Each structure stands twice: as C-alpha cells, then as structure tokens.
C-alpha cells in the first residue's frame with residue numbers, strides 16, 4: 248500500500264466560495280476517493296488562506312475584525328464541503344498556531360541557507376493578487392493583468408529571497424521525468440518564464456498587521472504567498488514538536504509516494520516556481536506533481552468576484568443534490584482546459600446522461616428482472632458475452648483515464664458501457680419473451696448481463712458520485728459498498744437476491760418549467776415570456792431552439808458510399824473521444840477530398856439513423872439553394888466541439 252498526498256489550494260476568505268473553488272476541491276475529492284479504492288493511503292488536504300491586505304480591507308469595510316471575517320467565511324467552506332461530500336483528511340487555516348509554527352520553520356531553514364537579504368522593493372502592486380508587476384506586465388492605465396483593477400505604486404524596504412539562484416535547479420526539475428508540471432503546455436509556459444530570467448522575490452511586507460510576523464525583522468510580515476504555500480507542510484506537522492512529525496515523514500520527507508498539488512492555472516507560477524524554490528532552499532523534497540486546471544467561464548469570461556459573473560453551486564445542490572453537480576463539473580470540463588458553465592448545459596447533461604442513460608437503464612433492468620423473477624435478480628449468470636468484453640474495455644479505459652486525471656474521459660468510458668448495455672437489450676428484446684411468459688435461462692442471462700454492466704458502471708462512479716453510486720449499486724442488487732476496485736471485475740452481481748422496486752433516481756427536468764421558475768435563470772425566463780406572448784405565430788421558444796445541439800466539427804475523412812450516388816460517409820471531429828460518422832446527401836456537389844480539413848456545423852443530438860446500411864450520427868448543416876447544398880462554415884477556425892448558439 249503506497250501513500251498519496253494530495254492538496255487543493257487554500258482559498259481566500261474575503262469572499263464566499265464559488266464554482267472555481269468548488270471545482271478544484273471536487274476534483275481532489277474524486278482523486279482521493281479513487282486512490283483510496285485503489286488501495287493507497289491518502290492524505291487529502293484543503294483549507295483557507297486567511298492573511299493579507301485584501302482580507303484585512305474586506306473586514307475593515309464591514310467594520311469587523313479580520314479574524315471575524317475569516318471565521319465567517321470559513322464556516323461557509325465547512326458547510327459547502329460537507330454538502331458536496333468532500334472527504335478531506337485535514338483542513339488547515341493559516342491563522343492556526345500550527346501553521347504559524349510551520350512558517351517559522353521554513354523561514355528559519357531558508358535563512359540558514361543564506362537565501363534572504365534586505366533590499367528596497369519598488370513596483371506596481373495589485374492588492375487583489377498580492378503581487379508586484381513590472382511596468383510592461385501591466386494592462387491599460389496601469390491595471391493588473393489578471394484582475395483588471397488599478398495597481399498602486401509601492402516602495403518599501405523588504406526582505407528578499409534569492410530566487411534567481413534557483414533558476415537552473417528549477418529548469419532541471421521541470422525537465423526531469425515524468426514532468427512534474429502538468430499539463431505539458433503549462434510546463435512549457437513555466438519553463439519559458441524561468442528561462443527568461445528570474446528576479447529575486449520580495450518575501451515580506453512592511454506595516455501589514457494581518458499576517459505572520461517575519462522572525463527577526465520587526466515591522467515586517469511574511470509575504471502572504473510564502474505564508475500560504477507553507478500550509479502544504481504545516482498541516483503535516485512542519486515546525487511542530489518532533490513527536491508530531493509522523494505525517495510529515497510519511498507523506499513528504501520520505502519521498503515515497505506521490506505528492507500532488509492541484510491548482511488553477513492562474514496560480515501556477517506560485518506553485519511551480521516560487522514554492523519549489525523555497526523548498527530547494529529549505530532542503531525539503533519537492534512535490535512530484537503540480538497540476539494546473541483551466542477556468543470555469545461564464546459568458547466567455549473567467550468566473551470571478553471581480554468580474555461579477557459568479558456562479559454559486561448551492562442552488563444547484565439544493566435542487567439536484569450534490570452528486571449530479573459533481574458529475575457535471577467532472578464531465579463537462581476537460582481537465583486542464585477552460586469550460587463554460589450555463590444552467591442549460593447543466594440541465595441538458597442532467598437529462599441526457601443521468602435521467603436518460605443511467606436512470607432509465609437502471610429502472611428498465613430492475614423492472615424486467617423483478618417481473619420475470621418474482622422481485623429478484625436473475626437466477627443464472629452469463630460467462631462470455633458482448634457486455635463482458637465491453638465492460639472489460641470500459642474498465643481498462645476508465646482506469647487509465649482516472650490514473651491520468653482525465654475525468655471526462657473516464658466517465659465517457661463508463662457511459663459507453665451503458666450505451667452498449669442498452670443496445671444489447673434492444674437487440675435481445677427480453678421484454679418480448681417475458682411478456683410471453685418465457686423466463687428461461689437465455690432471458691436470465693441477458694438481464695443478468697445488463698445488471699452486471701450497470702453494477703460495474705456504478706462501481707466506477709464511486710469516486711465521482713459517491714451517494715448515487717451506492718444507490719445504483721443497491722438498486723441492481725449489490726448492497727455491500729465495494730471497498731476496493733477489484734469490484735470492477737466482471738461477475739459479481741448476486742443471483743436470485745431480492746431486488747427492491749427501482750427508485751426514480753433522476754427525475755427528468757422539464758426545461759420549460761425549470762427556466763421559468765428557477766430564480767437564477769431570471770433572464771432566460773423573461774425571454775421565454777416575451778416569446779410566449781407571440782405564440783400565435785409559428786415562432787419557437789429559445790428553449791425549443793436549444794433542444795437542438797449545434798456544434799462546429801472538423802472533417803477528418805470523407806468517402807463515397809458504394810451504390811449510393813448522392814451520399815458521402817464523413818468522419819467529423821466534434822471534440823469527443825472518437826470522431827462522429829455522418830452520412831450526408833452532398834455527393835453530387837462536393838468531392839470527398841474537398842471536405843477533409845473543413846469545419847462544418849453539425850446537429851449533434853440527432854437520433855442515429857442508417858442510410859444505405861451506413862450509420863449516421865448527426866447531420867451537417869447546409870444552405871439549400873434550389874436544392875443545391877451549400878455547406879455552412881465558421882468565420883474563423885474554432886476548436887472542434889464549439890457550440891453554435
């Protein structure tokens with residue numbers, strides 16, 4: 248059994264948590280649960296970053312103390328993490344004495360390495376990110392390049408850290424294998440930044456009362472990032488009494504297991520440059536991985552308090568429960584890239600993946616099995632069959648994806664298995680036999696295979712939707728919650744055990760009702776009302792329009808279909824795991840080779856059909872000029888899968 252250390256960033260307490268903070272924490276929780284099920288001994292850490300000018304200022308504006316401000320916000324974090332089912336092992340607050348001890352310890356180590364000196368610090372300072380910028384880094388009117396807010400000129404005597412000394416050791420670290428900074432594109436950015444030359448870093452602030460006093464330098468406070476980054480070790484016991492340092496040795500100093508920091512891309516520099524440099528100076532081991540994820544966007548901009556486009560998850564959790572929210576966030580964001588949040592995207596995902604694919608499959612199988620076998624699971628299992636091989640393939644893909652933090656992919660492997668189960672049922676039509684009173688062994692095997700496929704999907708869902716996964720397992724006859732991933736092996740659905748009546752796991756959401764009643768969606772509701780007033784015409788509501796999913800795709804291959812004069816078979820990259828196959832009636836007007844590489848607009852949620860025996864999973868859009876198709880292309884190249892709205 249190996250150890251696995253995993254951290255989220257610690258969150259500022261000047262504002263309430265939003266989707267961005269919840270996202271990292273949910274990702275970390277899914278990893279922690281997956282690693283525990285894989286047999287690792289996990290230490291999963293999260294917490295709050297409570298010092299600094301920003302928090303002091305927020306508290307002052309409210310007329311409360313900084314500590315009161317921190318206590319208030321932290322209580323919201325506790326509550327939200329509980330509601331989201333976060334299974335952290337520790338929660339560190341930078342105002343705790345144990346953390347102060349950790350900061351004192353790392354400062355002493357860096358001091359012993361002679362890496363501090365006193366100097367004059369001047370520059371443009373953004374209080375929101377607690378960072379100095381050079382003139383050329385600033386935006387228009389000397390605004391912060393990240394927050395867009397005005398910066399202020401500061402000049403003071405500070406303590407400096409000899410960051411420049413660590414330029415080469417850091418570059419060696421980035422180049423070591425496997426690359427510690429992930430994903431690779433981010434690692435390249437960090438390397439370019441370090442190669443361009445590192446300046447020494449000011450690591451204290453003068454006259455800032457809300458922070459850790461800098462040991463040996465009266466009037467100076469430890470720079471909030473040196474303070475905050477140290478949480479990763481203070482929570483393990485750095486600076487604590489020798490007897491308390493067991494965790495530090497086990498999870499960090501021994502260098503035995505992975506030590507993973509999850510961060511958003513905006514704070515990568517602090518984690519991939521400053522933090523490892525502090526550790527190198529302090530003579531402490533480095534993390535094995537710093538993984539930077541992308542941003543949740545709303546209306547094309549990073550969700551953030553300063554932009555004012557906050558998305559809070561509480562209303563969604565209240566309405567749908569935490570697991571669907573966890574599922575959505577892990578399924579809709581390609582880990583490492585940006586993703587857009589919208590209520591519509593959430594409801595669509597809920598209806599299609601959860602209500603339809605998962606919920607309906609479970610209830611269909613349970614109903615059939617209960618009817619055929621007197622309220623029980625089938626009496627006979629099945630050894631070799633197409634679902635078994637589909638399950639083995641799905642499990643392999645799932646495990647590889649989870650090991651590589653590709654959560655969207657892991658989930659799509661599980662959903663492919665669900666779709667195989669459904670296709671299998673449609674092909675075997677067990678309901679016909681059952682309707683005719685036949686419940687022989689062939690029916691038993693078909694239903695058992697289906698239930699077994701769902702059991703495996705639910706087992707794979709344990710890290711992502713811990714509650715729902717258990718409910719699905721119970722619904723398909725497995726009441727003992729698996730304690731490890733050996734439960735992903737084929738063959739464990741018990742025979743002839745009582746099967747409770749299937750619960751309705753995910754009642755389908757009527758989008759019209761949802762968008763006209765949910766307070767968060769006021770704008771959409773208003774829009775619908777206006778449209779509704781004109782219902783006498785043949786106009787449709789925006790809601791109706793959004794039922795059609797339009798996406799931009801890139802044609803990767805095209806070929807004629809033998810004996811079909813008008814049709815072409817086309818493969819399109821829609822940003823999914825596999826290219827989509829479409830059949831389009833354009834052969835008389837377009838040569839296959841003219842299409843390859845072109846971007847087209849595809850109706851992505853059409854029911855598959857077969858044309859001349861070839862499956863078509865979508866339709867490409869074309870203008871129709873006197874019956875001649877004219878393909879629609881985007882104005883400039885966009886990533887495959889970009890929605891058209």
Ligand code: MSP
Pocket residue numbers: 255256257258259266267268270271296475476477478509510511512513514541542543544549550551
């Ligand atoms: N306190 C520092 C981190 C110190 S770690 C030693 C901080 N706090 S924060 O509250 O502003 O942000 C914490 C995390 O939330 C960052 O990883 C950031 O990337 C993430 N997110 C904030 N907004 C986000 C989105 N809109 N989308 C995804 N994550 C983003 O920075």
